Amino acid sequence: MKSVFKILFFIPRLIFSLIWSLFRTVIILVIITLLFFYFTSSSKADFGAAISEQIHKISTTFFSSDFNLRDTMSKLSTDNYEHEQGSRWDKNKATIYIASSDETFIKAYRTAIANWNATGSFTFNIVSNKAGANIIATDYSDAKTQAAGLAESETNAATNRISHVDVKLNRYYLLNENYGYSFDRIVHTAEHELGHAIGLNHDDSETSVMASSGSYYGIQDTDVAAVKKLYAK
Numbered sequence: 001m002k003s004v005f006k007i008l009f010f011i012p013r014l015i016f017s018l019i020w021s022l023f024r025t026v027i028i029l030v031i032i033t034l035l036f037f038y039f040t041s042s043s044k045a046d047f048g049a050a051i052s053e054q055i056h057k058i059s060t061t062f063f064s065s066d067f068n069l070r071d072t073m074s075k076l077s078t079d080n081y082e083h084e085q086g087s088r089w090d091k092n093k094a095t096i097y098i099a100s101s102d103e104t105f106i107k108a109y110r111t112a113i114a115n116w117n118a119t120g121s122f123t124f125n126i127v128s129n130k131a132g133a134n135i136i137a138t139d140y141s142d143a144k145t146q147a148a149g150l151a152e153s154e155t156n157a158a159t160n161r162i163s164h165v166d167v168k169l170n171r172y173y174l175l176n177e178n179y180g181y182s183f184d185r186i187v188h189t190a191e192h193e194l195g196h197a198i199g200l201n202h203d204d205s206e207t208s209v210m211a212s213s214g215s216y217y218g219i220q221d222t223d224v225a226a227v228k229k230l231y232a233k
């Protein structure tokens, strides 16, 4: 009888101990990370900003990892972007350096930049010096993510102002014939990621370049209005 109980309780106990050890590992990692940033930051404000940036990076990495493998191509999203509500550049302009060496992407970025600039709501100035650029526009190849692009922004937690953005287009999908991306949709993807670089979040409530998937729409009046509202004061 005793051994029957032992067997009965063995499995739940094993599961519990596995969950507990995983939980403990996560807590220890979080503490180590916090301590690291505490001792490497020169001031309390920097510490806060560093933590905020790390949390943003972690959430970006987490949500854009191979978490959605079950999704099919039709569900392929533009990206999985989330950031602090209302974060933006100090003024409605930023310098941008195009670091991609792919001809299609360079053309797409230049078109997307010209289209945003034509709206008058935000101005991207293309610069030839990478070191001082506010935004770096480049590409990457990742089959594990379901995203066609991504935007990684660094925001000062104290002021909620964006300090730097890396915008990337995913070669794996956009330049792969099997996924059927037209040049227009690549431009829309670039416009979308630049929209994030401006400070826009996803908008799935209406026709918008900021739709979270599909990249079927270019910059709409509603997107221009959203940028004007964000930079109104």
Ligand SMILES: [Zn+2]
Residues within 6 Å of the ligand: 078, 079, 080, 081, 192, 196, 202, 212
């Ligand atoms: Zn997005």
